[in-house]
Structure formats: C-alpha cells, structure tokens
Amino acid sequence: MDTATQRKWDKAAANFDLMSSYGPEWRWRPAKLKIFSHMKPDAKILFMALGTGLDICCFPADRDITAIDISPKMIALAGKRIAAYQGSISAQVMDVHDLEFQPDTFDQVFTSCSFCSVPRPIEGLQALRRVLKPGGELHMFEHTGSRLFPFSIMMKLMTPLASRFGPELDRDTVANVKAAGFTVTAVNHIFIDIVKTIQAIK
Amino acid sequence: MEKRPYFVIGDLLANAFIATVSVALTAWLLGGAWGMVPGMLLGMIIALPLSLIPVAPFFGAMEILTPCMLSGMLGGMWGGMWPLAGVTIFYWGVGTGCAVIVVIYTLNAVMSSPQTIRD
Numbered sequence: 530m531d532t533a534t535q536r537k538w539d540k541a542a543a544n545f546d547l548m549s550s551y552g553p554e555w556r557w558r559p560a561k562l563k564i565f566s567h568m569k570p571d572a573k574i575l576f577m578a579l580g581t582g583l584d585i586c587c588f589p590a591d592r593d594i595t596a597i598d599i600s601p602k603m604i605a606l607a608g609k610r611i612a613a614y615q616g617s618i619s620a621q622v623m624d625v626h627d628l629e630f631q632p633d634t635f636d637q638v639f640t641s642c643s644f645c646s647v648p649r650p651i652e653g654l655q656a657l658r659r660v661l662k663p664g665g666e667l668h669m670f671e672h673t674g675s676r677l678f679p680f681s682i683m684m685k686l687m688t689p690l691a692s693r694f695g696p697e698l699d700r701d702t703v704a705n706v707k708a709a710g711f712t713v714t715a716v717n718h719i720f721i722d723i724v725k726t727i728q729a730i731k
Numbered sequence: 732m733e734k735r736p737y738f739v740i741g742d743l744l745a746n747a748f749i750a751t752v753s754v755a756l757t758a759w760l761l762g763g764a765w766g767m768v769p770g771m772l773l774g775m776i777i778a779l780p781l782s783l784i785p786v787a788p789f790f791g792a793m794e795i796l797t798p799c800m801l802s803g804m805l806g807g808m809w810g811g812m813w814p815l816a817g818v819t820i821f822y823w824g825v826g827t828g829c830a831v832i833v834v835i836y837t838l839n840a841v842m843s844s845p846q847t848i849r850d
Binding site for chain 1: 733738775779787788789790791792793794795797800801804835838839842843
C-alpha cells in the first residue's frame with residue numbers, strides 16, 4: 530500500500546465534496562451518464578477510485594459493482610451514496626498497484642478522474658489489465674495534458690503545485706493505456722483535448 | 732460544446748473577472764515597464780488561486796481552470812506591457828475574458844465529436 534498517496538487523499542477527503550460535488554459534477558454529468566451507460570447488466574464490474582461516491586448517481590441501476598479506493602476516509606464518506614444506490618456496490622480500500630483480485634476476474638473496468646493521480650499510471654493500468662478477463666473492456670473518464678499550445682505549457686507549469694494537493698495535469702493517459710498493453714478503441718474529447726473518455730479492450 | 736446558460740454565463744463572468752483582476756494587478760505591480768513575459772507569468776500566478784477557490788466549485792474543473800489561466804496570462808501580458816489605468820483596465824479585462832471564451836468554445840466545437848479515435 531502506497532501510504533504517502535493514501536495520506537494525501539485522506540487529507541483531501543474532508544473538502545473533496547466542497548470542491549467537486551457541485552460545479553464539476555454538474556458539468557461532467559452528461560458525459561459521465563454516457564460512459565457509465567456502458568455498464569452491462571450481467572457483467573462483473575470494477576470501479577476504480579470511488580472517492581466520496583460522486584459518480585454513483587450516474588451508474589445505471591441493478592449492476593454488480595466492486596469499487597476500490599486507496600483512501601479509507603473517502604470510502605467512509607461514500608457510505609450514504611453507496612446505500613442509496615439501487616444495485617450492489619462493494620467498496621474496498623485497495624491500492625491499484627496492489628490489486629488483491631484474481632487474474633481475469635472482471636468483465637469491465639471503469640475509472641473516473643483517477644489516472645491523473647495514480648503515482649505509477651502504467652503499472653496501475655497493467656494491474657487493471659491483469660484482473661480483466663480476455664476481451665474485457667476498460668472505460669475511462671479522465672482529464673489529461675493537452676497537445677495544444679499554450680495549454681500544454683500552462684498545464685506543465687501548474688502540475689508541480691496541483692500535484693501536491695491533488696492530481697497531475699499533464700499526463701498522457703491515452704499513451705499510458707496503450708503502453709499498458711490495451712487496445713484503444715475510442716477516444717472522445719469532452720473538453721478540448723483535456724477532458725476525454727477513453728475506451729479500450731484487453 | 733457547453734450550451735447550458737448557467738455555465739456559458741459563468742464562463743464569461745469568471746474569465747472577465749479574472750482577466751480584469753490580472754490586468755489591474757500586473758499593471759499596478761509591474762507598471763507596464765517589465766514587459767510581456769513577466770506579466771504573463773504573474774498573470775498565471777494571479778489566476779490560479781482565483782480560478783480554484785471562488786470559481787471552480789461552482790462552474791467546473793478543467794473546463795473553467797484552463798480558460799481562466801489563459802485569461803489571467805493574457806491579462807497579465809497587457810498589464811506587463813502597457814501602463815494601463817482606470818476604466819481601460821476594465822475594458823481590456825472584460826474584452827480578454829470574452830475573447831478567450833469565444834476561442835475556447837470554438838476550439839471545443841472543432842475538437843469534440845462523438846466516437847472518434849484521435850490517437
């Protein structure tokens with residue numbers, strides 16, 4: 530378990546909803562509803578980085594979801610949202626680098642704004658690939674760095690400060706997904722080339 | 732492209748506000764004598780906390796931080812290059828903020844399309 534990362538997100542938990550629950554979630558809701566609509570009724574689903582459960586309201590009902598997060602404080606705050614979900618969510622404290630699931634366990638993996646923060650993203654994605662069944666699907670809603678000037682430079686300049694309290698802003702998550710061995714099938718830009726959905730298969 | 736009035740108006744107001752503050756502070760601190768690059772850097776430094784604390788919780792994350800940083804950077808550029816004062820600061824700030832939003836929305840309309848593999 531990466532205790533430094535765990536402490537960072539435990540510390541962020543108290544103010545997480547204050548910063549993220551209203552404007553950002555309302556803004557992202559149409560795109561999140563769309564990506565989570567891919568959750569199949571009969572699939573075994575892993576949701577990575579549950580946080581305080583802000584995404585749960587966008588999940589379709591009656592799904593069997595295993596959710597993980599590195600921060601026990603985040604998961605504790607997600608309790609009410611988990612209880613309100615009309616389906617099954619099993620939340621566990623787990624580091625994506627040290628997944629305790631057997632290989633080929635899940636049909637689908639979903640992530641939401643998490644690979645901006647995972648310390649070793651390629652290793653984390655490789656771990657997700659390991660627990661996916663052959664042909665299993667990876668669906669990601671992520672913000673990444675930009676290839677466009679001047680955003681590319683701005684985000685590189687902001688990253689050292691932003692990463693102290695939260696995410697890195699200049700990650701190339703699409704390249705990381707490919708480097709982890711996935712086959713990328715679709716990348717949809719939600720906001721310029723910064724906020725995007727990524728779909729890939731094992 | 733974002734069409735909900737709450738966010739469109741919020742984007743315009745936030746960017747006009749941050750660009751105006753950035754022009755005013757850089758003009759006051761640098762007095763138009765320090766030039767473009769220090770003004771741009773100072774503008775970004777001013778824009779970051781302003782876009783994080785009062786703006787982001789209401790209007791979004793990267794969708795508001797990115798244009799606000801650009802507005803701050805451009806506002807800082809004007810303040811760093813020219814000794815602006817009085818109502819001119821307001822005109823340059825509001826004009827910059829609105830121009831940034833027009834550019835961002837146009838760029839977003841061009842870059843967003845359903846089910847496209849870009850890489």
